[in-house]
């Protein structure tokens with residue numbers, strides 16, 4: 001079997017396949033980068049190191065007999081899905097959602113208006129984003145969206161850089177944050193406190209930051225009639241916390257995070273091509289027949305001055321040839337993990353897990369259940385058949401296919417060589433890890449470690 005993508009969902013899918021006893025499973029795990037772990041390495045915030053300990057679980061999976069890691073192989077570029085189909089009985093797509101949703105408002109592309117995706121990838125040393133520039137000289141930044149990614153972006157902007165220094169944050173990002181002039185971040189949420197997407201722990205972490213006041217307008221913290229009558233138990237924590245926070249007023253700490261609720265940006269305004277203001281519209285909430293509470297513009301506008309905007313309204317999948325893609329939802333067409341075409345007919349032997357299956361929601365652990373569910377379908381589909389299902393589809397034939405393409409494939413042992421060097425570099429700098437920045441540097445480091453034996 002081939003699994004494309006070595007983020008959490010890819011590893012959990014491999015783990016679930018190895019768990020069953022009936023088949024002798026052989027898994028090749030591909031990643032376009034030389035490094036495994038997807039967003040655990042390039043998404044999860046550098047000051048959330050404890051969460052990154054989950055890679056110990058993935059290391060165990062990688063050590064299973066029958067698993068091969070093929071890093072630095074971009075499926076769709078270096079190898080096509082069609083070619084992989086010739087070599088594997090089943091293919092699992094675990095490619096995540098690597099781009100962002102658009103706001104679709106005027107001024108979105110002005111200089112100084114960025115996606116959260118870019119900023120996150122930049123401070124986490126993702127090789128594709130290390131040369132991005134963020135002008136942090138302004139006093140006020142606006143973050144559009146109030147999910148957990150928006151919380152990460154906000155925290156990184158206002159947190160004391162000294163408190164990030166020993167993490168695995170990119171050194172250039174730390175340097176830029178040290179020079180940052182940002183004193184205030186305004187967070188914009190289109191609905192109310194009961195619908196806020198952040199988890200209580202994330203907003204409370206911001207409220208608890210040293211030197212930072214979290215300001216909530218008491219009127220905006222109040223529940224409207226619709227939300228009060230349909231308040232879900234899991235929203236209670238946020239509502240209570242925001243109510244308490246709204247009573248604290250402005251505070252006198254040097255950094256401010258201002259949470260605005262029931263507002264939507266309608267236009268980003270600029271001067272000389274650069275962001276200067278955001279026009280927002282006040283919303284009211286209405287309940288649809290389905291029970292969903294929707295925001296509706298009221299026609300009341302306000303303008304906020306800002307030098308920097310981060311749009312954090314959700315990630316979106318990237319189409320891959322050979323995987324039917326629902327552009328509207330930004331995920332692969334699938335029925336419980338089995339890939340389908342746009343009309344809903346099953347496409348044999350192709351499966352999806354993780355964000356590309358269900359969209360960009362859920363924590364790392366959510367992918368475990370989700371990958372196991374897909375693995376069950378895969379096993380159901382080959383139940384009663386004996387491995388190897390197709391004697392032509394051998395590991396050696398895959399090796400030959402990759403060799404003829406002259407790809408510089410990174411094995412898991414190669415990754416461990418890189419991993420050690422990053423940790424050693426970090427130790428010398430007083431950091432948990434100092435990541436390599438480019439693929440070329442990584443390949444060079446692997447080469448020299450290999451030749452040093």
Ligand SMILES: Cc1cc2nc3c(=O)[nH]c(=O)nc-3n(C[C@H](O)[C@H](O)[C@H](O)COP(=O)(O)OP(=O)(O)OC[C@H]3O[C@@H](n4cnc5c(N)ncnc54)[C@H](O)[C@@H]3O)c2cc1C
Nearest residue numbers: 005007008009031032038039043075095096354355363364
């Ligand atoms: C900014 C941010 C912060 C987060 N913080 C937390 C947190 O604190 N706690 C938590 O529990 N969860 C957090 N999450 C959520 C968590 O990261 C996701 O649930 C999880 O990573 C999704 O796993 P995935 O395997 O579907 O995708 P990913 O982790 O995105 O993995 C996809 C992998 O596929 C590879 N790939 C893509 N296309 C190809 C291709 N064509 N060929 C080969 N390889 C390919 C990519 O390189 C990548 O390695 C965060 C997410 C983000 C975005």
